[in-house]
Amino acid sequence: MPAASLARRVVAAAAVALALLATGCQSLDDAGRAIGRSQLINDLAGRLDAALASTYAAEYQLAGGATASIVQTQQPAPRAAYIYPAGLLTVTGEATAECDTGGERPVCTLTPPPAQAGKPPVTTFTSAKDRGLVTPPMVIGLLTSAALDPTTTTEETDSTIAGRHATCVEVRPGSAEDGQAPFKTCVTSDGVLGSFTGTVDDTPVDLALVRYRDSVESSVFELPADALVVDRRDDTD
Incomplete structure (x- = not known):
C-alpha cells in the first residue's frame, strides 16, 4: 500500500x-x-x-431498466468515459466533454481537462448523477x-x-x-x-x-460524429 x-x-x-x-x-x-x-x-x-x-469497461443496470457504462484506460494516456441515459461524459488529456444525447442532435460542451489526468472533480458528474449514474x-x-x-x-x-x-x-x-x-x-x-x-x-x-x-474499445472516447460541439476551453470566466 x-x-x-x-x-x-x-x-x-x-x-x-x-x-x-x-x-x-x-x-x-x-x-x-x-x-x-x-x-x-x-x-x-x-x-x-x-x-x-486501471483499464476496464463496466456496464450497469439502473433503476427502471436503463443501462449505463464506465470505461477507462491508461494507454496511450489516461482516459475515461461515462455513458448514461441521454448523456455522455468523456475525460481525456485534451478536454472534458459533456454531451447531451437526448435531442435530435447531440450537443457536446468542451471544458479544460482535469488538473490530475483522468480524475475530474466530483462536480463534473452532476448530469450523470441526475440521470441515475453515480461514479x-x-x-x-x-x-x-x-x-x-x-x-x-x-x-x-x-x-x-x-x-x-x-x-x-x-x-x-x-x-x-x-x-x-x-x-x-x-x-x-x-x-x-x-x-x-x-x-x-x-x-x-x-x-x-x-x-x-478488462479491455476497452478506443471509439468509446470519441464524441458522436454528428454532435454540435461548443468549445469553452478558452473561457476565462
Missing part, C-alpha cells in the same frame, strides 16, 4: 477516535469500534481510488465523509456481483442534520464499483454491475 494512502487512513481513523474520546463519555471500546468502522470505509474508498488507474469519485467522497463522522454506523457484508467478489457496506449517518443520507455500496476486490443504492443530493440512485471487461 502506498505510504501516502496508508497515512491518510491512519489520520482518518485517529480523528474518529479523538472525536469520540473528546466528549468524555465514550469508552476505549467505543473508540476501537469507531476505528474499525473507519478502516473498513477507508479501505473501500482506497480500492475505488486505486482502480481509477466512483462520487462514492469515494461519500465514504470519506462517512469515515470522518463519528456518529455514523455501518454494517459489512460480502456479495458476488457479476461473478466478482465484492465487499458491501451499509452506511447510516447518526444525524440527518448534516444532509448525509443512508446508502449501501459494494466494491469488488479489484476496486470496481459493484453497486450503489441511496440518495445523492436529493436524487435517488440504484445501480448494479452486470458486465465487466
Whole structure:
C-alpha cells in the first residue's frame, strides 16, 4: 500500500477516535469500534481510488431498466468515459466533454481537462448523477465523509456481483442534520464499483454491475460524429 494512502487512513481513523474520546463519555471500546468502522470505509474508498488507474469497461443496470457504462484506460494516456441515459461524459488529456444525447442532435460542451489526468472533480458528474449514474469519485467522497463522522454506523457484508467478489457496506449517518443520507455500496476486490443504492443530493440512485471487461474499445472516447460541439476551453470566466 502506498505510504501516502496508508497515512491518510491512519489520520482518518485517529480523528474518529479523538472525536469520540473528546466528549468524555465514550469508552476505549467505543473508540476501537469507531476505528474499525473507519478502516473498513477507508479501505473501500482506497480500492475505488486505486482502480481509477486501471483499464476496464463496466456496464450497469439502473433503476427502471436503463443501462449505463464506465470505461477507462491508461494507454496511450489516461482516459475515461461515462455513458448514461441521454448523456455522455468523456475525460481525456485534451478536454472534458459533456454531451447531451437526448435531442435530435447531440450537443457536446468542451471544458479544460482535469488538473490530475483522468480524475475530474466530483462536480463534473452532476448530469450523470441526475440521470441515475453515480461514479466512483462520487462514492469515494461519500465514504470519506462517512469515515470522518463519528456518529455514523455501518454494517459489512460480502456479495458476488457479476461473478466478482465484492465487499458491501451499509452506511447510516447518526444525524440527518448534516444532509448525509443512508446508502449501501459494494466494491469488488479489484476496486470496481459493484453497486450503489441511496440518495445523492436529493436524487435517488440504484445501480448494479452486470458486465465487466478488462479491455476497452478506443471509439468509446470519441464524441458522436454528428454532435454540435461548443468549445469553452478558452473561457476565462
